[in-house]
Amino acid sequence: MKKGQNEIELLTEREKHRKEIRQYDLQNGSSLGTTIRQVVLGGQDGLVNVLGILLGVAVATNNSQMVIIAGMAATFAESLSMGAVAYTSTRATQDFYNAQLKREKEEIEEIPRMEVQEIREIYEKKGFKGKMLEDIVKHITSDKELWLREMMRDELNLSESESVNPVKEAMIVCVSAFAGSFIPLVPFFFLSAQAAMLTSLGVALLVLFMAGMVKARLTTGSPAKSGIEMLVIGGLAALAGYAIGILLKVPVS
16 A cells, blocks of 8 residues: 555656656756757758858869859858748647647547546556556546646657747757858858868868767767767768769869
8 A cells, every 4th residue: 555655656756847847948948958959950951061062063163252152042041941941840849739739638528538548558558557556547637737748748659849939949940050051161262162172171071070079978979979970971961062063063164
């Protein structure tokens, strides 16, 4: 009996802890992990895509002015596109979550017996049996807010998305993409096309490697491995751009 009571108290403490975390996220906006993901997504995508375009145009034309024009166009288009994608994908996630939340609320009100049985099945799969199982089911279903969260998380595998601000996410990705896109473009403002290509490639790969290491240190994983992964991605994009540039090279008159 006491063991069953302790299990219920433990579940109550866990739910209280989850609630505190959700409240913190709502008050402080996106978590550090989410922000890092946004910055890496925007910065890496912008840098890699524009790097490939710049090298392709530079090899094909050997004209810094043409490279700058193409690079600036790609930078602005890439940044706005990435921001728009971040906004629409976040909104779509929120809309889907809210639709499922509404459906679960209606089911709890309209077919409570079936929903109670679903909670019972969820905790049976977790290894609870007998009176302990029934006590847990009773505890959860006595609080409709807790009941709803359990259904969303354990039945549908959906996490809360209300704390994510689509506009903020779009702005972070957009600015990150612009900054990343501009990095390989800078050398072409000051150097000849040939010299700028090598400088741009070297700087871009170095930035990708460092960004991978920083990401791993702030999250999880091996810094060296993460850095190498991002460096390889950038190298492949550069190689693709260079190859296209060779194929479409403008003859020198």
